[in-house]
Amino acid sequence: MTDQITHIAKTIPIEHYIYLSAILFSIGVLGVLIRRNAIIIFMSIELMLNAATLLLTAFSTYRSDAAGQVFVFFIMVVAAAEVAVGLAIIVMIFRNIKSIDINLLNKLKW
Amino acid sequence: MAPYFFYFLAFLAIFSALMVVFSKNPVYSVLFLVMTFFAIAGQYILLNAQFLAVVHIIVYAGAIMVLFLFVVMLLNLNKELEPHKSSLLKLAGVIASGILMLTLIGTFRGATEQVVGAGLSDGLTYNNQVGLVKNLGKVLFSDFLLPFELSSILFLSAMVGAVMLGKRDKEPIEL
Numbered sequence: 219m220t221d222q223i224t225h226i227a228k229t230i231p232i233e234h235y236i237y238l239s240a241i242l243f244s245i246g247v248l249g250v251l252i253r254r255n256a257i258i259i260f261m262s263i264e265l266m267l268n269a270a271t272l273l274l275t276a277f278s279t280y281r282s283d284a285a286g287q288v289f290v291f292f293i294m295v296v297a298a299a300e301v302a303v304g305l306a307i308i309v310m311i312f313r314n315i316k317s318i319d320i321n322l323l324n325k326l327k328w
Numbered sequence: 329m330a331p332y333f334f335y336f337l338a339f340l341a342i343f344s345a346l347m348v349v350f351s352k353n354p355v356y357s358v359l360f361l362v363m364t365f366f367a368i369a370g371q372y373i374l375l376n377a378q379f380l381a382v383v384h385i386i387v388y389a390g391a392i393m394v395l396f397l398f399v400v401m402l403l404n405l406n407k408e409l410e411p412h413k414s415s416l417l418k419l420a421g422v423i424a425s426g427i428l429m430l431t432l433i434g435t436f437r438g439a440t441e442q443v444v445g446a447g448l449s450d451g452l453t454y455n456n457q458v459g460l461v462k463n464l465g466k467v468l469f470s471d472f473l474l475p476f477e478l479s480s481i482l483f484l485s486a487m488v489g490a491v492m493l494g495k496r497d498k499e500p501i502e503l
Contacts, residue, residue: 232440253413257396
């Protein structure tokens, strides 16, 4: 019955998916930390979301449990809504202060 | 054959993710992000999660990236005028995210035996059709029917919010 197991699950250990997702997630964190352009920061957040969904899908396949892939589907739904609202906010900020440098938005900073 | 595809796609994803963060021009960042999304969709196909691969390409590469590209071009940001943070802050960012990466790897490696142990070892309870549209559709419309319907309300409110925010104000807010 071992031929039931997906080919990739037999040849690639799950640790490699963990390494890939952790690296992608930390690249996203790095982008949030070192860039000042609001749109680049937003894209880095998308990278982090994708790293999380990739690991969720890998675990779901290795465990052959459909719930993990349904969660990924809902994460995509939330991400789509989040991008629409977030980009509208960025456009509004640009319209008001003619820049999207986040260091200019420091009114809420102690 | 599949392992080579995995390592190629992993390398492609990491390389283009780094280029998203480090490229000066926001338009190049968006295009490299599209490349990352395609690499991740390839990983989904390798994992036999075909429904997710198709939805990922439609939602991310089709909808979200077009939105990003429109905003970058609408705001006319394709100039390299972003002032950079000091190199001390950049070094601190690299160290912080590197430590976070080590922590994540350590945490998840400790959890793998509980997560994947049962299904793979005997192969009897393993079902490789779990990521296909037929199976996921059954699960989505039986166990997860209420969240699925609630997500339509989320989309409606996001649409109303985006239109509200995008509307031009009478007088600009002073900042």
